[in-house]
Amino acid sequence: MSDSAVLYPAETNSGTVTSYVPLTTTWTPPSECYTKYRLDGPSLMAFDPAYGLDVETGLVCGPPAMTTWWEQGLLGDHGSYATRISIGPMSCPDNWSTLASSTKDSSSILQMCCPSGFYLGDAIPGSVAGNCLSNVFSGMTLTYGSTAYDDSTSWSMATTTLTSISTVGAIGLVGWNIKYPSTATATSMTSTTTTTPSTSTATSMTSATTTTPSTSATSQNSNSGSSSGLDTGAKIGIGIGIGVGAIGVIALLTTLYLFRRRKQRTTAEPDQSLSYHYPQPPAMSIPQAPYQQQSPAELDAPKLRPSQPAELSSRN
Structure with a gap:
């Protein structure tokens, strides 16, 4: 079977410089990802790419491209570099839905995906803004990873039983789908996977939402492919843009693991009030909120939160 992926050129x-990491193969998350949270400030967050880096290394709750995009700040000097990573082209993971989209021009569409069972809170119509939220109710017991007040590197699992209705969050996946003119330099990359009856295996994975009133489950075969791209001899190679493939993504994830510099989390028990604290990804516009927004690793908050993302150049 041959899969062809379009690689967007750097801009x-x-x-x-904005480099694009493609996410064109539908990725199926493990079912455990719906019920395991990472304590980010006072909020419990599902599908945080840092969960598999900090808390439980055997559980990967996002495709490699999502981890590279969300944790890109760990590859540089606290945001002082002049290169950013965006996802594009993008396909939502299996059982995720597009809940927000924005059209830059006739050829550039930015979209945001949230997991099944999550809705878009604080939405602004016609823009990619808001938070992936899910309601949780009194009596529910939630499992999460957290650190002590004085140690932001030693993670352990804990549980909490809710005494009132509240919300949990999920990291939304944001990326671009761009239709380049015929004269543009978008590159097509093809990978081929060969299987035989004696070696092929069909793997069934079930995704279930257990923290929301509406629970859904799906079963599908998982596909694998290979591609070539990023030069691992470079420091991070994110300026190459058009050469990011599966090998490059693996190299970036390895670097992320080695250079973990997460900010200290401030509490060992989640706040059960309805206030919500969401670490916004780089391409989102930030709505006004009555609380202090927390910056994810890839954003040096005052400098790399522009009113217009770097990749939003006008296309004729």
Whole structure:
């Protein structure tokens, strides 16, 4: 079977280079990802790419491209670099839905995916803004990873039983789908996987939402492919843009694991009040909120939260 992926070229705008990481194969998350949370500030967050890096290394709750995009700040000097990573082209993971989209021009569409069972809170119509939220209710017991007040590197699992209705969050996946003109330099990359009856295996994976009133389950075969791309001899190679493939993503994830510099989490017990604290991804516009927004690893908050992302150049 042959899979062809379009690789978007890197773009430079106002001195900032944006490289694109493709996510074109539908990724199926393990069912445990719906019920295991990472304590981010006062909020419990599902599908945080840092969960598999910090808390439980055997559980991967996002495709490699999502981890590379969300944790890109760990590959540089706290956001002072002039290169950013965006996802594009993008396909939502299996059992996720597109809950927000924004059209830059006739050829550029930005979209946001949330997991099944989550809705879009704080949405702004016509823009990619808001939070993936799910309601949780009194009496529910939630499992999460957290650290002590004085140690932000030693993670352990804990549980909490809710005494009132509240919300949990999930990291939304944000990426681009761009239709380039015929004269553009988008590159097509093809990978081929050969299987035989004696070696092929069909793997069934079930995704179930257990923390929300509406529970869904799906079963599908998982597909594998291979591709080539990023030069691992470079420091991080994110400026190459058009050469990011499966090998490059693996190299980036390895670097992420070695350079974990997560900010200290401030509490060992989640706040059960309805206030919500969501670490926004880089391509989102940030709505006004009555609380202090927390910056994810890839954002040096004052500098790399522009009103218009670097990759949003005008296309004719």
